[in-house]
Amino acid sequence: MLATASQPLVRIVDRYLPDAYIFVLILTIIVFAAAILVEGQAPLDVATMWGDGFWALLTFSMQMLLILVTGFMLAMTPPVKWLLRTIATFATSPGSAIVVVSLVSLAASWINWGFGLVVGALFAKEVARLIRVDYRLLVASAYSGFVVWHGGLAGSVPLAVATPGHPFEGITGIIPTGETIFSFFNLAIVAALFLVVPLVNWLMVPDSKDSVYVERHQLAEPELEIPRPERPAEWLEYSPILSWIVGAAGLVWIVTYFAGGGGLTLNTVIFTFLILAIILHGSPRRTLIALQEAVTGGAGIVIQFPFYAGIMAIMVNSGLAESISTWMVGFASDVTLPFWIFLSAGLVNFFVPSGGGQWAVQAPIILPAAEALGVDFARASMAVAWGDAWTNLIQPFWALPMLAIAGLKAKDIMGFCLMHLLITGAIIAVCLTFL
Secondary structure: OHHHHHHHHHHHHHHHOOOHHHHHHHHHHHHHHHHHHOOOOOHHHHHHHHHHHOOOOHHHHHHHHHHHHHHHHHHOOHHHHHHHHHHHOOOOOHHHHHHHHHHHHHHHHHHOHHHHHHHHHHHHHHHHHHOOOOHHHHHHHHHHHHHHHHHOOOOHHHHHHOOOOOOOHHHHOOOOHHHOOOOHHHHHHHHHHHHHHHHHHHHOOOOHHHOOOOOHHHHOOOOOOOOOOOOHHHHHHHOOHHHHHHHHHHHHHHHHHHHOOOOOOHHHHHHHHHHHHHHHHOOHHHHHHHHHHHHHHOHHHHHHHHHHHHHHHHHHHHOHHHHHHHHHHOOOOOOOHHHHHHHHHHHHHOOOOOHHHHHHHHHHHHHHHHHHHOOOHHHHHHHHHHHHHHHHHHOHHHHHHHHHHHOOOHHHHHHHHHHHHHHHHHHHHHHHHHO
16 A cells, blocks of 8 residues: 555655755755766856756745735635635545645646645645545645646647747747647646545544654634724725725736737736735735735745856756756657656756756757657657756755645655655556657
């Protein structure tokens, strides 16, 4: 049984995986050393690459912090609390709780990765209030659903190659989403993961003696009790009028945007979360109290994302990412190229945990290789996308928002996610190679 097989992985990870901040410091040192020893870069040059790139993800870091904060604020509104509790009632046992959380996270992540991270974490907490189940596995189940994001509606690689004027249009032309996101092989991978991920999570439910529970009072959300205004100057803070006016304007923009053919982006998800939170909280004072509660979990994002930006800068500018990709693709034939692209993308993703950034690094290598071997550009592109999504399962970078909401550390969930890495990797590799 997977419950038995997963426990050694859980114990090993719990014992040896350091805090996410320590993990990023270790990665930084590894990349520094590799750039010097493998690529022959001078130490001063590597330090310059690192420092120059340190703030390259500043906009993205703010977006991740905002999606955490606005999602948390929205979840604290009475209607959303009611909705989450209603859906959570479908979980009637530890096993069904794991399955429901997995499916909700998979569906939300396929729609949009930022949406999936927040919804998965918030829903896992709500289910944990109703069902006594291993809390680590419950949150890991929510995070495991994230594996489908790059094969979904917001996948950065398939959307990039479908956009006129993309940097590699001269090689690939425009690749429509019908050949990537909605292709048979990609939909087959997604369908397989929608079946396998919940099943694996269900099979990993540990015995009560191996389970780690969280009591309901530890998961209780603060009640936003708003006193009546005592001074005339406080009236606007406690009145919903301003919130309704601003919220109405926001809703008009959202409807107009999507009616005009706009798609889900990180910014639109954040804006939608914020506007709905403003409306559903009612008074500005209640909104501000929710904000104060929400920001407490964002410390990891603020301090760690700049380090990953520095790592990415070294990987790209020193030639390390190119060397890894070139070396692995060098083993390929026309049949096995998607498999080797997938593996190389998974390896590069440890150090360049950004779908768009990784595509910019690897596309100049894999696209000419695909052309020379006669491999379909769409399949080669999706191999990069799935490799990026695959090793996110054990890369703390993307887990930080979910862990902040859940109140856990990376070591608490990564043992379970390691089992998913092995199983989903085999499924994705087979489908990319043979379907």
